[in-house]
Amino acid sequence: MLSSKPLRADARRNRARILAAAEEVFAARGAGAATEEVAAAAGVAIGTVFRHFPTKQDLVGAILKDLLAALGEAAKEDDLFTFFTRVVTAAAEKKFVVELLDVEVAGPIASLSGAVGELLDRAKLAGAVRAEIELDEVLALLTAAGQGALRGGWSADLRARTLAVIFAGLRP
Known part of the structure; x- marks a missing residue:
């Protein structure tokens, strides 16, 4: 996260969903899995993923x-x-x-x-x-x-x- 402000409740939920989805997607598809796949699995827009995590790293x-x-x-x-x-x-x-x-x-x-x-x-x-x-x-x-x-x-x-x-x- 780029900001040091505390996350709102919905932002915390999105972050948790993104992390859980990323673990599943990367475990199933490996390092080649696209960030877009993570967004889809988390049920969020790709911009939401990038707001929390600017890069795949x-x-x-x-x-x-x-x-x-x-x-x-x-x-x-x-x-x-x-x-x-x-x-x-x-x-x-x-x-x-x-x-x-x-x-x-x-x-x-x-x-x-x-x-x-x-x-x-x-x-x-x-x-x-x-x-x-x-x-x-x-x-x-x-x-x-x-x-x-x-x-x-x-x-x-x-x-x-x-x-x-x-x-x-x-x-x-």
Whole structure:
């Protein structure tokens, strides 16, 4: 949004509809999907999309920002293994973010390091993770698995098997 003024209720609803439609359209059609398709799916005019998101990169950047915020909130409720699974699944489902923004997973995951550190501490206290495991190791594993899910076209079965191997290595 270009203005720093609070959005009116109808503008907030339109923004939310645009973001939801964009996730669906880009997930189904990939990076090549047109912004006009997003507008149609959201039930708004193309000008409404451009008022909120002047470029396709702005739109995808907002999706990434919302995803990171949701993951940060999830970290407050999840255990380490559930959160790890959530991040890798989100990476696999949001491949269009990488296609459109050419994002590497390391940056967004690093932004979650505080939340991941808290999850790791809780997991160690609960005896679910080996005491010698450090945050940088967990972040490296999370980055590698997330990048693999983004770039590798992992199936749900491959994700589950890969996570099982990683989790076995973390557990006592």
